[in-house]
Structure formats: C-alpha cells, structure tokens
Amino acid sequence: MKSSQNTTIECGVCGRSLPHRRMLSCSMVRPQLAAVLDKEHPQWQRTGWICLDDLAAARRRHIEGLLVSERGELSALDRSVLDSMSRNETLARNIEDSFGDARSFGDRVADKVAQFGGSWGFIITFSGLLVVWMAFNVLAATIWQFDPYPFILLNLLLSSLAAFQAPIIMMSQRRQEEKDRARSENDYRVNLKAELEIRHLHEKIDHLLMRQWERLTEIQQIQLELMEDIANERRRK
Template sequence: MIAELIRPSLLEFIKKRMPEWDGKGFICFDDLGEFRKDYVKEVLQDEIGELSALDHEVIESLQQHEILSSDISKQFETKLTFGERLSDRIASFGGSWKFLITFFSILVVWIIINGVLLMIHAFDPYPFILLNLILSCLAAVQAPVIMMSQNRVEARDRLRAENDYKVNLKAEL
C-alpha cells in the first residue's frame, strides 16, 4: 500500500515505531495490519484503560478484515433444546389474547354448568374448590415456564448487545 494513503495519525505511530522509515514509499498489508492493531490497542488503552475480551476480539477482526455483524437470533435459536422451544411456545401462548379469551370462556362455562345447570348434582359446587385447585396448578406450572422463557430472552438480548458493541467499536475505529 502507498504510504500516502495511510491515515496521518497511524503514519505518525508507524514512524515512532520505525524511526528509520521516512513515511514514503510502500508498506505491505500484513505489516500495516499489525501496526493498525497496535495503534488501535494503544488508543483504546489510553481512553478506556484495561481492554476487555470483546475489545481484543474487535482489534483482531480489524487486523484480519473480518465482518463482525451477525444474526444473533439465528445463532441463538439453533442452540435451543426441545424443552426450551416448548417453554417459549407455552409462554407466548400464555401471554396472548387467545389464551385470555379461552381461559375466561372456560371459567364462565364452568361456573354456569356447576352453578346453574347442575345445581343439585354439581361435580364442583359453589365455592368451586376443584376449579380453584386447577387454577392454582396452572399458575404453579405457568410461572416457572414464563421465567425460563424470560431468562432466554435476556441471554439473547445480552448477546445482541455484545454484538452491537463490537460492531459500533469497529465502526468508530
């Protein structure tokens, strides 16, 4: 690469490291990549202090001209087990209007059948103790399923935030 095309701040950094080089002529891409990596590392250490593993990953990708952006959702979905996918589906159904309408309809039908139609021989007379037991069991099962799903959403968001940080840092550099 022609030295005149190199950014002035990087050119000064190279001259500090290689005082015998006059800053004219050519520099190979491998050496330029090494100098760029060292320059970015030095600038980040001056600004941030200690570099994290993510910062080192971004610096390496700069040297190797790698693309950092990726589809985190697709990567995350391939790692899910059957149970995790099932709990996500149950949680999404449990938080939908379809579930609320179905649930409310079942409650109304249960109360009508046991409170009005089968008043004398009801299988669950008022105060509907069997219905209360079923609702308690549903809540006991549904709460952990929703929490598992929320934990996976949080992990996916954390991966997405790390990816955004790496892409933004590389764009800044």
Template sequence: MTDPIKKIKSSENQQLLKLQKIVQNAIEEEKSIIENLLNEPAEVLTKGQSISDKVASFGGSWKFIIIFAVILFVWIVFNSVAILHWRFDPYPFILMNLVLSCIAALQAPIIMMSQNRQEEKDRKRSENDYLINLKAELELRSLHQKMDLLLEEHLSSLMEVQIKQLEILKGIQKSLEKGK
C-alpha cells in the same frame, strides 16, 4: 518538458488507485460483516427450552385469555345450574381455585425461563451491536488516517509540480531574455 508532467500524472494516478483500493477493501469488509449478521447461526434449543417458549408464547396470547375465560365461564355456569349430583365443584368453586393456582404456579416459572433466554439473546445482540459500532469507528479512524496520508502525499506532489513549473517558467524567462 513533458517527462516531469508524465511523472506527476502517474504519481497522482497511483495515489488515486491506492485510495480506490482502500475504499474497495473497506466496502468488502463491510459486506462480509453484514452477511454474517443477516445469516446468524441457528439456535439449538433443548426440549425444555422449546416447550417453555411455546408455553410462554401461548400463555401470553389473546387466544389463551379467551379460551381460559370461556372455560371458566362454562365451569361456573355448569356448577351453578347443574343438578346436585352432577355438580363436581359447587359454589365457592374451591376446585376451580385450586386448578387456577396450580396453573399459575406452573406457568410463571416456565414463562420466566423463556424470558431469561430472550434476555440472553437481547444481551448478545447488544454486544454484537457494540462490536459493530466499535469496528465502524476504528475503520473510520483508519480511513481518516489513510486520507490524511494521501493528502500529505498529494500536497508534496503539488509542491513538486509547482517547483517544476517555476523551473520551467525560469527557463522560459531566460530564453526570452536571450532572445531580446
């Protein structure tokens, strides 16, 4: 009588161990993915890319705007109040306009290069996010299938237990009937 019960318990324990192993494997795979995402490989930049990033970083900062405004203010004040032979750009400040146009003409494509690189990095990040989400979805489907399989095995073992219990009850009933 205890032999079928031991078999049932051992099969249930085996099923639980299988489930535990499946979950542990899934967790280990997740850890490796997270580790890879947290420790991205270092980006190798050319000298031009590095310069364009620095120019874009400085050109889009308040520091640049304030320094540039101060230089323009000093330029205008100096060329307005200086003695005639010290003025290098008298009003209407044609040289200043030329310098500003040159700075804008050079700065714009450099900033666009940096933005294009940033856009490429963003695109790669979104692709990585998509692949991670896809992997997670596939892993969830796999876990659902494994759970369904384990539930089916568990239900069949429960059915076996009930059949054995009925057999035991019938045996008890027969022995009670003989004893009467």
C-alpha cells in the same frame, strides 16, 4: 511485467523477502503508523519497504493504543473488534438466526407457552372455561355436579396452573434477556468497529491529501525551473 511481480523485496521491519504485491513503500505509511513502527522497531527506515502483515500489526497496535488512551483498559468486546479489524472480517451478525438455531425443545415449548399465556386468546379461552365450569356446577342436577360450590377442584387446578406457568414464563424471559444482551453486544461491536474504521479512513485521506500537495509543489518547482531555463536560453539568443 511478469518479472516485476515475481521479484522479492526485503521487508525493513521483519527482514523477510516477499513478493512485490505483498509489500508497500514505506513512504506510503501514514505518520501515525510510522510513529508506532519507530517506537517498536528502531531499525526501521522510512525510505524502504514494509510487508502488509507488519503494516496490519502496526495498525492494530495504533488502534489499541487509541482505545487504551481513551478508556484506560480494553474489554473482551473491544478485543474482538480489534481481532476482526486485523483479520478484515465482517462483524455484524443476525442474533435472531443464531438464537433461533440454538433453541432446545424445552426452550421452544417455554416460548410457545409464554407466548400463548400472555395473549388475549388465553384470557378469553380461560374466562370462557371458568364460566362454563362454574355455571355447570351451579345449574346442573346435583348428581351431575363434579365440583359443587365453592369449587375446590377448580381452585386446585388454578393454583397448579399458576405454579407451572410462572417458572415457564421466567425461562422464556431469561432467554429473551440473553438475546437482548447478545444483541446489544453485537450493536456495540459493530458501532465501535465503524467508528474506528471511519477514523482510520480520515487519517488515510489526510495523509493522501498531504502527499498530493507535496507532489504538486514538487511538480510546480520543476516546471518553474524549466521555464527559467527556457527564458535564459532565449535571452542568450
């Protein structure tokens, strides 16, 4: 058993001699991939062996060909999906985690300000503050009034607040947009990969079924021949 694992076989595509476990019989290669290999490696024989690296490369080119024929051109996202498929990597990632870690101090402050500025808590607190300010400056004794009617200081404070709040909220919104874009790109990649993997599995299952039928008819043929032989022998007796 051990010796069969250690024996090396020559790959019919790249010509390298590799261990048995890294090779696959060419008869197991799906017709779609065999067509790709036929086109790119005319010296390739469908009866020999092929290494798993060449098979993965052929699979990548097959899928690339499918995508190009459907869309005309591949985007950077499509290429990243193809790369992850050929490297057997998982593609799904949590956008919340990667964006949460990458936030700078300024980003975190902008998020907090935008979060508070867009809440009922802010509206109620601010309304209370305005009412207290105006009531005090109308009702208090004249010497205590620091901003008498028509509240010029309050106006200045409000316009300064608005001037700072708008860009802070815009910063937070821009970050949110970036996050949304990253999330939709991630969704697209995961969906495309799942679609391609399912198609790949379909082709594999079709191929397996076909091979199984071929084997079954072969076995049936052998059984028929054996039965004929037995019948002939009996007749002779």
